[in-house]
Amino acid sequence: MRNHAAGSPHKAVTIYDISRLAGVSPATVSRVLSGSARVSEAKRKAVLQAVQDSGFLPNALAQSLASSRTHTIGFLVPDIKNPYFSSIYYHVEILASQNGYAVLLANSRGAFENESRILQALTGRRVDAIVFMGGRIDAFPCSAAGIAELEKFNRMVPLLLTSRVEGTSIPQLCSREDGAVLALMRHLSEQGCRTFAILGGAEDVSVLHRRRALMLACGCRFGMVTQPKWALTDTGFSIESGRQAAAQLLQCGELPDAVCCINDMVAAGALQQLRSDGLQIPQDLLLTGFDGEVFSEVVDPGITTAAFDYPDFAQRIFDLLMRGIHQEPCAPVTELYPHLTIRGSTRREAP
């Protein structure tokens, strides 16, 4: 990138450059910039002109050291390619930017040791707060050592966890899904569903335990049952894992009336597999997802899902971060409610 005249590499303009350009002392520049009245009008104008010509920006680092605030937020996600995380990040970053904050975004890839390294790096950079998504806080069961480490970092910088984690007082924003799952299972029942499979997830991730328990309980309430052979619930959360789980389901012989997927990515992969094996959705099989990601909208038919309101999700994260930064009281657990969104994958035309 050396594309400047020799001897003129990229460099930040300093107060000394302004001093030289304006023909005044560095102390005078400093007085002008700090708004002191003890400067002649001619010198003041010369300094302001030099500031404008040179593109001088006050050094945010020096200001941060003086104020002990960096106006920087750390944001840790497993994988920003996952649209669940990119939707939330997008809206949080815009709110942050509008309020003078910049956001450091790191991908942990869900690995404990990466999370530790990122927490250490963000804390070393003196971020004002950290949003922690996925990974260890979604583990089932949560490791005590993992939580203890979060507690250690939370003593240095306010953390916000976006899952329900027992045994810690670190603030948590989590989804309360009983209403949406009840509405989902009622809707399936109304579409004539009597039996259902559950696809996707992992036994060591809490979201499977939460959503599976709700699906079983709410299904039962409407007289719907599942079978052990239809519980393909340790296959993962990705599109590819949805394809694989659906392929396994097709080998069961008997099929259920509906397939309830752990999230929209699994549902999108399952839809692709079921269709490529000649099944029609929703005529042969009803299909549901979870989260309200873009994948539920872009496939054909669209996938019925329990959708989060992502702008609202982001606003709550940002509000909780500001409370943490300004040491204002907040509830230990804040709940979000996804809402049933009915699309073509469960909507049978009247016969």
Next chain:
Amino acid sequence: MRNHAAGSPHKAVTIYDISRLAGVSPATVSRVLSGSARVSEAKRKAVLQAVQDSGFLPNALAQSLASSRTHTIGFLVPDIKNPYFSSIYYHVEILASQNGYAVLLANSRGAFENESRILQALTGRRVDAIVFMGGRIDAFPCSAAGIAELEKFNRMVPLLLTSRVEGTSIPQLCSREDGAVLALMRHLSEQGCRTFAILGGAEDVSVLHRRRALMLACGCRFGMVTQPKWALTDTGFSIESGRQAAAQLLQCGELPDAVCCINDMVAAGALQQLRSDGLQIPQDLLLTGFDGEVFSEVVDPGITTAAFDYPDFAQRIFDLLMRGIHQEPCAPVTELYPHLTIRGSTRREAP
């Protein structure tokens, strides 16, 4: 987030805390941390134990002020929800993290004034380099004022532009698409295509001009033609714009053999619309996308596309950033080559 004992808000551990915990002077702590030999073994052990117990981290800000490097990269995208940008960011951030860099990610939403504000904020934060994607550098024509502003910032911090921009020596990484489009049009010709439509894009965005010109020229070479009524090329780049452009195409009466979309999001939306109107892809109509995003894989049938190798794309960005930061020479323009990926949307079964 006040969830600590009263009087114990979040705070960073300082060298003075270590001094108190270890029962030694602050100067001794400093000598131990800087590796000086002039400290007794007992005091050294006491300091290291206190460091471990307290979670002390050296202040990256103070280190940055001393070194004039922040080991921070700025990354500006229009919208991280777009999988093209999130795929690139994901891989760049992992490389950055492995090399001790953190990345500030901002969404410009493609607006000139947001880009200016973000450049100013990132420069004020003394990032070591900035990746600039989308927005003004994709405009057709590029505004001279927009480029002049980039030049101004590039004098303070090395920029990297991920599009081809005439009239500036700021380093550029851009895609060279003639080979992929030639392969794409040859493939369509081999599938029996004689006529094609072009869907999506915007007349004030350069990617439309580049890809349209290549499609027309390469199509011509294989005896394929288009018609003015099939040029639905000022409809946007989103999934929704793909749906709308396809709906307009269906009102043309006569349909082409193939629909070439400006990107995969437009192709995914078009596929959804065409199917909902009863057309079968690829039996009734061939369909292609561009970029190799996840949307091209998740829909059914999968969409034939010109795909980028995102890990390689990210590696090149990171290498160019390091050259910029270390003031090493680099080519003014580095080119990337997408490759034809054939999927079901253009693969007709043998009759």
